[in-house]
Amino acid sequence: MNWIKDLISPETRSWEEFYRNRWQHDKVVRSTHGVNCTGGCSWDIYIKQGIVTWEMQALDYPLLEDGLPPYEPRGCQRGISYSWYLYSPIRVKYPYVRGALLDLWREAKAIHDDPVEAWESIVSNKESRARYQRARGKGGFRRGSWEELQELIAAATIHTIKKHGSDRVVGFSPIPAMSFLSYGAGSRFLQLLGGVNLSFYDWYSDLPPASPEVWGDQTDVAESADWYNSKFLAVMGSNLNMTRTPDCHFAAESRHNGTKMVVLAPDFSQVSKYADQWIPLNAGQDGAFWMAVNHVILKEFHHQKQTPYFLNYLKRYTDSPFLVRLEAVSYT
Incomplete structure (x- = not known):
């Protein structure tokens, strides 16, 4: 096992050669990882004799606007190991x-x-x-x-x-x-x-029609940087650290900006550590929970106290006006 001692010896430091050799590239090209990811991160791809040797996150994103955190660094563990997939023996290369x-x-x-x-x-x-x-x-x-x-x-x-x-x-x-x-x-x-x-x-079942009918917007329309402008975030059905890794820093930075966050998940997921409150809903309870939330909102801002801003939002962006029947109907 002397070769291991030589490799890690603080005197020879031969292990450093591996990292020095990585910088012996011919050129650097710009690319991204088209793997059904909404991140679209910009990467510098290092090429040696036509072979991708390694990748590095690009750090030249323009600042969206004053007052928002910068976008970079954007990337994830899956992206930075993507070059291994290119030359993997299990990659499908033929029909x-x-x-x-x-x-x-x-x-x-x-x-x-x-x-x-x-x-x-x-x-x-x-x-x-x-x-x-x-x-x-x-x-x-x-x-x-x-x-x-x-x-x-x-x-x-x-x-x-x-x-x-x-x-x-x-x-x-x-x-x-x-x-x-x-x-x-x-x-x-x-x-x-x-x-x-x-x-x-079309494969997302009721999601495409239900989201604009209920919320007035199609799903996932908000720019992730806009999380920083929010005062309250309800995170549900998305473990941001894993599913939105490049954007997750905006959630952490919004917390430093004073944003309150509630995470609804059956397990204490990675994003739960950012939360002011973690609500451990069991599978199948999410629908009942949000029905209760809707009940409280309608009771306090629509029935007991008429709130103009809330009523205007209902009329413009939800299907609430179409759920009202003026005539008496018996369901018995």
């Missing part, structure tokens, strides 16, 4: 297709010269169609070539349009924050084709 479908496609291609006819022979045959459909959800993916799978996708798309119409082609492009180019390319393709472009936001 994969379910094995049952790949076998059917190759069998059909051996019989039919026209790819569209080959695909039609698969879907029009009940046995072959059921064969690849039953394989769904069971894994079994196999690597294919780009040319082969592009031909399969094109054949399936053309056959569907010819038989059912272009509006039967439905696509789901990556989330914009995940990959801007892939999202733009996929969405544009569907629009030009006349297909249906599903939005990632």
Whole structure:
């Protein structure tokens, strides 16, 4: 084990060479991490012979306005280790297709010269169609070539349009924050084709319509720096330290600015340490809690005491005016 002693010896200090070598880069480029993150942090990427060697947070953000804390440093542990993912042996670098479908496609291609006819022979045959459909959800993916799978996708798309119409082609492009180019390319393709472009936001159940109906705003519309201007923050359903790491410093700085914070979470999460009060709601209690909050607000600012500011907000930004029925209705 003498080599370990030599490595950490305060006399040789050979361990420092690792960090010195990191600075032997050829160039520095600007980039970000498109991984479905709302942060969009700016990073300096250090390149050596075309290989990403390491990353560093950029520190040249403009100051938004006087009185607000600076944005930098912005980044997280996931971002600074992103270069490891680029060269990871488990990174998916090739197209994969379910094995049952790949076998059917190759069998059909051996019989039919026209790819569209080959695909039609698969879907029009009940046995072959059921064969690849039953394989769904069971894994079994196999690597294919780009040319082969592009031909399969094109054949399936053309056959569907010819038989059912272009509006039967439905696509789901990556989330914009995940990959801007892939999202733009996929969405544009569907629009030009006349297909249906599903939005990632549609998958959030009742959230897209419910948020503007109740609050008057779409979800997550506030700039994170504006937390600093708030006098009261209610944090729920978001562990800021983990899910909004680049912005979390605004929450900590707002506390120094006198902002009161209440965290509602079943566990004492990381963001709870910032809170003036932690309310340990159990799963399923959040709806009842906020109904009680609404009851108190309506009772004190609407029923017992008419508050003009509150009433104006209700009329302009909520669905409250549509919940009133003037005629008597019996529900018995």
